[in-house]
Amino acid sequence: MRTLEEWLVHQERVHPQSIDLGLERLARVLERLGWVQPSVPVITVAGTNGKGSVAAYATSMLAAAGYRVGSFTSPHLRDYRERIRVHDAYVSADALCRAFERIENARSGSHAGGAAGAAGAAGAVEPISLTFFEYNALAALLVFSDAALDAWVLEVGMGGRLDAVNVVDPTVAVVVSIGLDHQEYLGSTLEAIAREKAGIFRRGTPAVLGSYQRPAALENSARAVGAVLKRLGCEYDFIRGKDRWRYRGPRWNIVDLPPPALLGEIQFANAAAAIAALEELAPRLELPSEALARGLSSTRLVARFQVIESAGPTVILDVAHNPDAASVLASNLRALPRTGRTLAVCGILADKDAAGVAKRLAGCFDEWWLASIEGARGTRGAELAARIAPYVQAPLHAARDVAEACAAAWRAATPADRVVIFGSFHTVGPAMDWLEAQGLLPPQSLREYTVPPSSS
Numbered sequence: 001m002r003t004l005e006e007w008l009v010h011q012e013r014v015h016p017q018s019i020d021l022g023l024e025r026l027a028r029v030l031e032r033l034g035w036v037q038p039s040v041p042v043i044t045v046a047g048t049n050g051k052g053s054v055a056a057y058a059t060s061m062l063a064a065a066g067y068r069v070g071s072f073t074s075p076h077l078r079d080y081r082e083r084i085r086v087h088d089a090y091v092s093a094d095a096l097c098r099a100f101e102r103i104e105n106a107r108s109g110s111h112a113g114g115a116a117g118a119a120g121a122a123g124a125v126e127p128i129s130l131t132f133f134e135y136n137a138l139a140a141l142l143v144f145s146d147a148a149l150d151a152w153v154l155e156v157g158m159g160g161r162l163d164a165v166n167v168v169d170p171t172v173a174v175v176v177s178i179g180l181d182h183q184e185y186l187g188s189t190l191e192a193i194a195r196e197k198a199g200i201f202r203r204g205t206p207a208v209l210g211s212y213q214r215p216a217a218l219e220n221s222a223r224a225v226g227a228v229l230k231r232l233g234c235e236y237d238f239i240r241g242k243d244r245w246r247y248r249g250p251r252w253n254i255v256d257l258p259p260p261a262l263l264g265e266i267q268f269a270n271a272a273a274a275i276a277a278l279e280e281l282a283p284r285l286e287l288p289s290e291a292l293a294r295g296l297s298s299t300r301l302v303a304r305f306q307v308i309e310s311a312g313p314t315v316i317l318d319v320a321h322n323p324d325a326a327s328v329l330a331s332n333l334r335a336l337p338r339t340g341r342t343l344a345v346c347g348i349l350a351d352k353d354a355a356g357v358a359k360r361l362a363g364c365f366d367e368w369w370l371a372s373i374e375g376a377r378g379t380r381g382a383e384l385a386a387r388i389a390p391y392v393q394a395p396l397h398a399a400r401d402v403a404e405a406c407a408a409a410w411r412a413a414t415p416a417d418r419v420v421i422f423g424s425f426h427t428v429g430p431a432m433d434w435l436e437a438q439g440l441l442p443p444q445s446l447r448e449y450t451v452p453p454s455s456s
Contacts, residue, residue: 001101002097003093007135008080011132014130017131018132019131019158020131023162023164025128025130026138026167029103029107029138030138030167032109033106033142035141035142037169040149040150040151040152041150041152041171041284042151042152042171043151043278043281044166044168044200046155046160046163046173046176047156047174047176047177047178048177048178048181048193048324049322050176050177050211050269051155051176052301053262054174054270054273055073055154057260057270058277059085059088059153060088061287061299062278062287063088065286065287065288068148069087069149069150069152070086070144070153071084071085071154072084072153074136075425076425076429077302077319077425077432078429081093081096083136084139085449086143086449088447090448090449091448092448092449092450092451098453103135103139103142107128107129108127109125109127134164137157137164140154146452147449151285156200158185159182160175160197160200161200166200172205172277172281173202173207173208174273174274174277175200175208175209175214175218178193178197178211179193179322179325180324180353181322181324184351194217195218201221202227203225204226204228205228206227206230207222207229207230208230208276208277209222209230209232210269210276211232212232212269219231230276232272236248236250236276244257249276250279251282252282254292257289259296261296262299262305263305264328264332266331302317302432303319303425303428304318305328305332306318308435312413312415315419315421316420316422317422317431319425320423321348321349321352321422322352322353322357323353323360324360326356326357326360326361330361341366341414341417342366343366343413343417343420344367344369344419344420345371345419345420345421345422346368346370346371346384346405346422347372347379347381347384347405347423347426348384348424348427349424350379350383355387355391357423362391362393367412369397369406369408369409370382370384370388370397370398371423372384372401373402374401375426381400385397401430402431406421406431407434
């Protein structure tokens, strides 16, 4: 059997395109696998920004109530297994390899069950090409189906309507926010992007809208499909207090909630969206307010305005890589007191709006180090510096990789300063490796969950 690393290399080569949205290929493979829709509640979360936070809150609160939860998120920062978790533990490499073996047999037509098996008895079964992300999503579905869970939390990768996650029918669908990102796949306007993300809505099921500012197309699409609208500021809302806050929904009125564990003002809206989704699972799942409070306080999500104190400068990690996320980062930085300078380590993929990111962060940084990112979508630090130079008044320095950018910023910083490492997951993940190597970040702790082998 291939190792996990060998499987990942193989999956990069199977399909001619790294991104190829559509559900037809997955549906055919799932049919060959004999897969059926889950019988337990499913929360599907989409949005330009904030979906990882909402998924993390929902997972943490379900777990705090004693439920067995599977969560699927993407991309990963340092370890592929971050993407598929059961009971907040990484699924073991062996379990993933078994899932990939089943997927490979089904997609290639060998040992396929169901209708494909019958067809194979009469003749050859046509192989089905899959993208890297489609293998990823299919593995999550197989692992979760075998793990005897109480609930699933699924984060959409891109868009919604044609994203692999949308092969699953959600019990409740959440769209957190709509912003300009992935326009080459989702459309060039907020309205077009909203229609794509609204593709996760289903007739008769709740559609939670997690932002006060939302394009009309989002609500119109929900109404057109017959989903049950649940909008922030309308059907549900939250009220901030000095140290605590309150959630108000159609069934729940929860007072005296602790602040969300993740930092930043936007996290109150994200936490409220997660509670709004969980509210729709009652009474099927019992979710006491005490468990919700514990889950809010114990939520952990790496690199979402994550502040790391050290003997040297403060480090802040954030995967803000589009203009709207940059606006949130800028607001969070302005709200956090500082005594020294603020230095940036940044790396952004070539197909992202780097100029828009720089505009939103204008004035936030005293000096920038631009890291080169390898790969088909990567960009050199010097190219990134040229793209953002018209919008930045502070000094810009190009670096050949993330480690060099981090080291240079660290040498320039004093203990009173803060170093903000942000942009692509391909920037923040390697930066975390560098921080760990310097003893500035605790070694990554991996708990593994081994799913029993499937009988299929």
